[in-house]
Amino acid sequence: MVSGGSDMDCRNLSEVAVACPSDDALVEILSRVPAKSRFRFKCVSKPWCDLIADRLRCGKFPQTLEGFFFGGSSGNNFRHFVDLLGRPSPLVDASLSFLTELLEIEKIDLLGSCNGLVLFGHRRVSDMYDSLGYIVCNPATQQWAAVPSSGWTPFPLDDLDDERTCTYLIFDPAVSSHFQLVQFKQDDEGVCLQFRRNNDDDEGVAEVRTYSSESGVWSDRASEWGAHGWIVSYLGSALVNGMLHLMVGRDYEREDQIVAVDREGKKCRNIRWPKERGDIVFVGQSQGRLHCFSARINGTIEMAELSVWVLEDYDTEEWVLKHTVNFAHLSGKSDWPDVLNCYFVSIHPHCNLVFFVRNGSQKLVSYNMDNKEVRVLCTVGRDFECMTQYVPYFSAISVLAKKY
Helix, strand or coil: CCCCCCCCCHHHHHHHHHHCCCHHHHHHHHCCCCHHHHHHHHHCCHHHHHHHHHHHHCCCCCCCCCEEEEECCCCCCCEEEEECCCCCCCCCCCCCHHHHCCCCCCEEEEEEEECCEEEEEEECCCCCCCEEEEEEEECCCCEEEEECCCCCCCCCCCCCCCEEEEEEEEECCCCCCCEEEEEEEEECCCCCCCCCCCCCCCCEEEEEEEEECCCCCEEEECCCCHHHEEECHHHCEEEECCEEEEEEECCCCCCCEEEEECCCCCEEEEEECCHHHCEEEEEEEECCEEEEEEEECCCCHHHCEEEEEEEEECCCCEEEEEEEEEHHHHHCCCCHHHHCCEEEEEECCCCCEEEEEECCCCEEEEEECCCCCEEEEEECCCCCCEEEEECCCCCCCCCCCEEC
16 A cells, blocks of 8 residues: 555555555555655556546545745735744745746746746846736646736836726636736725735726637626625635635625626626624635635734634635634734734635734734634744645646747
8 A cells, every 4th residue: 555655656656556456456556655656656557647636627536725826016026935833845936937947938927826837937137027928837847838918917016007907817727728818907006916905995896808728718708796795805715616706895785795706707796795794804715615814803902803604605605713812822812012013914725724914014824713722833024915725736738838
């Protein structure tokens, strides 16, 4: 039996292949080995290669959260990676040298990720606002593809600009080997700016554009959003049931909503969020379900609570309270500066772990909802603007044709 930490040579792997009575038994064995080793095992034989590639496409070898890419997106270096498994040599090279050492690649800024693919904005080194489009890459296979500019800048602009864009990557290998980008332009002061904390007096989505790696072109989509609300991009997003879920903010007198958007940028569903549950502070996906974090102050600052809700029934919009915790426990103290100053960046896709940054100390922290353990993982630094989770995908993708 192959153990979870084994790095077997090809001779031993061939012996296992002979001993396995069926493909199902082999899949069961390979599902227990590390993802990086499994990727190497494709070299054992063509049948092994085909079997592993097929099961990867079908999601039979689910990957786990390896860590986070993070850094600045306003001219600062993105090249940081937190390895959650604590290995001396991380799974990926945070410098992404297979991109940055190419002559045609200039300055890239981290924007997000989805199911193993990472999205960067691409611009000239000498000009912050001159967009060259986007780069979509797979760090595990070192494949990448260039996406042309949509005509909108993907980067944070100064506070004098009255239009902002945000761009989301959609990739679901169980559905298609193609990826999509959905881009929103919003009016007024930076409502869609990644991780901006100010959304006063915003008007909402003005225009929508989409890109498909299948067609290779951008398409204009008529916006049906208008003044119905603005996308608050720093509160996360979730790909659930094939649709992108985003938090849409409104004024103080109306309820916030979670909106489901398809690959064409069309608003397909509004999921109501009652005000009595508190203010939404994060939207994410875990264990196949939509999760929403909300914050409430019950009487005093010391009683401020984080609530974690899960959408148990998508059709009836039945939200179930999964967990509550006092912000004082998350921040490590009960005074005002840190109690509500936790910026949530992720929920583990396969277990009950929450990740957030303490804005005062700039510490990345994990919280285990099962045993209520709080762990400080690292310091992200003052230039931190964007953090995105990384779940590796060890399968070649034809649309990412370029390889270093």
